[in-house]
Amino acid sequence: LELPLRDDLDLLLEELRLLLANIDVEVVAVSTQKKDRPDPAFLLGAGKVDELKILAHASEADLIVCNDLLTPIQLSNMRRKTDCEVWDRALVIMKIFERRAATAEAKLQVDLARCRYEMPHIRGLGKQMSNAGAGIGTRGPGETEFERHRRKLQARIVEASRKLEEMKKRRQGQRKQRRRSGIPTVALVGYTNSGKTTLLKRLSGDKKLYAADQLFATLDTAVRSVRLPSGKNILMADTVGFIRELPPELIAAFRTTLEEACQADMLLVVLDANDPDLTATYDVIQQTLDEIGAAALPRAVVLNKVDRSGLFRVDRIKAQLRRDGLPVCALSALTGEGVENLWGVFDWLAVRRS
Ligand code: GDP
Structure with missing residues (x-):
C-alpha cells in the first residue's frame, strides 16, 4: 500500500502509551534521544540517563519505560543510576499478557x-x-x-x-472434528485493537466475548458460530492480535495460538481504516501469515471503523487493496454499517467448500 507514512517514532510512542494505558500506567513525561550507536552500559548516553533521573523526580514518576529493548546489564544499570523502576518494551508487553x-x-x-x-x-x-x-x-x-x-x-x-504440546494435540483433535462437520471456518486476523472481537460479537450475536478499548483483549482463540442470511452456518475464530516489535520470546510463545489461523478455510484480515500506517500494519500481518504457513489461504480484507474515517480515505484504501487482488469490505463492526457486505464473501466460501 502506498499510503502516507507518519513518523515511525511518533507511531511507536503512541502505541507504547496505549500499551501502558492497558496496565493503568499513566505517562507524565516523554523524552527521546537520537543516537547513532547505543551505549552498551545504558543504551542511552550517560548524560541522558542523568536527565531522566531529574525528569522522573520532577514529575514524581515511579517508573521509567524505555521503548527499545534493554539488555539485562543495561536494565540493572539504568535502575541503579536513576533510583527508579525501569522497564523496557518487552516487560511492558509481558505485564499486559500476564494480566490478560x-x-x-x-x-x-x-x-x-x-x-x-x-x-x-x-x-x-x-x-x-x-x-x-x-x-x-x-x-x-x-x-x-x-x-x-x-x-x-x-x-x-x-x-x-510439554504441557503446551499436549494442549496443541488436543486442539488439533478438536479441529479435525470441526473439519469433519463440514462447516467452513473463517479466522479473524489482524492488529490488536483493530476490532476483531467487536466484529465477531456483531456477527455471532454472542455477547460473552470480551472486547474493550485495550490491546490484547483476546489472548486466546475463541470460536463462535455465525448464521448467514442464506440459512447456512460458518464458524468464526478470533485470533491473538499482531503487534509491532513483539519481543522474540513472545513470538515463539504465541505461535500455537496464531497457528489456529492456518487451520481455517479462509482468513479475514481486519484493518483499522484510521491506522495512520496501514502499509506497515498490513506488511506485519502478511509476513506473519507467511511465517505460520497461512499465505496460501483465501483471504479478504475488512476495513473496519469506517464510522470514524473519511469516505475519501476509505475509497482510496479500498481501491489500493483491490488492485492487489484482495476482496475488500468496508464496514463498522461497532455500528453495523456495511456488515452485510460480508455475507457475499461468506456465501462464496460456503459454496466453494460444499
Ligand atoms: P481487537 O483487539 O481486534 O479484538 O479489538 P476490539 O474488538 O477489542 O476493539 C478495540 C476497540 O475498538 C474497542 O474499544 C471497540 O469498541 C472499538 N471498535 C471496534 N470496532 C469499531 C468500529 O467499527 N468503529 C469504532 N469507532 N470503534 C470500533
Missing part, C-alpha cells in the same frame, strides 16, 4: 514467554555476581544462588513446553 491471559493455555504460554525472557537476565546477573564475587578459583555464594535459579527456570520451561 484468561485460559489455561494462554496462561501457560505467558509463563513460558516470561521464563524465556528471564533466562538471559539471570545469565547476565550470574556474570555480574561472579565478576564482583570472591577471589580467583572460588565459587561465590551468589553463583550458587544463580545456578539454582537457572535450573528452576529451565525446569519450568521444559514443563510448560
Whole structure:
C-alpha cells in the first residue's frame, strides 16, 4: 500500500502509551534521544540517563519505560543510576499478557514467554555476581544462588513446553472434528485493537466475548458460530492480535495460538481504516501469515471503523487493496454499517467448500 507514512517514532510512542494505558500506567513525561550507536552500559548516553533521573523526580514518576529493548546489564544499570523502576518494551508487553491471559493455555504460554525472557537476565546477573564475587578459583555464594535459579527456570520451561504440546494435540483433535462437520471456518486476523472481537460479537450475536478499548483483549482463540442470511452456518475464530516489535520470546510463545489461523478455510484480515500506517500494519500481518504457513489461504480484507474515517480515505484504501487482488469490505463492526457486505464473501466460501 502506498499510503502516507507518519513518523515511525511518533507511531511507536503512541502505541507504547496505549500499551501502558492497558496496565493503568499513566505517562507524565516523554523524552527521546537520537543516537547513532547505543551505549552498551545504558543504551542511552550517560548524560541522558542523568536527565531522566531529574525528569522522573520532577514529575514524581515511579517508573521509567524505555521503548527499545534493554539488555539485562543495561536494565540493572539504568535502575541503579536513576533510583527508579525501569522497564523496557518487552516487560511492558509481558505485564499486559500476564494480566490478560484468561485460559489455561494462554496462561501457560505467558509463563513460558516470561521464563524465556528471564533466562538471559539471570545469565547476565550470574556474570555480574561472579565478576564482583570472591577471589580467583572460588565459587561465590551468589553463583550458587544463580545456578539454582537457572535450573528452576529451565525446569519450568521444559514443563510448560510439554504441557503446551499436549494442549496443541488436543486442539488439533478438536479441529479435525470441526473439519469433519463440514462447516467452513473463517479466522479473524489482524492488529490488536483493530476490532476483531467487536466484529465477531456483531456477527455471532454472542455477547460473552470480551472486547474493550485495550490491546490484547483476546489472548486466546475463541470460536463462535455465525448464521448467514442464506440459512447456512460458518464458524468464526478470533485470533491473538499482531503487534509491532513483539519481543522474540513472545513470538515463539504465541505461535500455537496464531497457528489456529492456518487451520481455517479462509482468513479475514481486519484493518483499522484510521491506522495512520496501514502499509506497515498490513506488511506485519502478511509476513506473519507467511511465517505460520497461512499465505496460501483465501483471504479478504475488512476495513473496519469506517464510522470514524473519511469516505475519501476509505475509497482510496479500498481501491489500493483491490488492485492487489484482495476482496475488500468496508464496514463498522461497532455500528453495523456495511456488515452485510460480508455475507457475499461468506456465501462464496460456503459454496466453494460444499
Ligand atoms: P481487537 O483487539 O481486534 O479484538 O479489538 P476490539 O474488538 O477489542 O476493539 C478495540 C476497540 O475498538 C474497542 O474499544 C471497540 O469498541 C472499538 N471498535 C471496534 N470496532 C469499531 C468500529 O467499527 N468503529 C469504532 N469507532 N470503534 C470500533
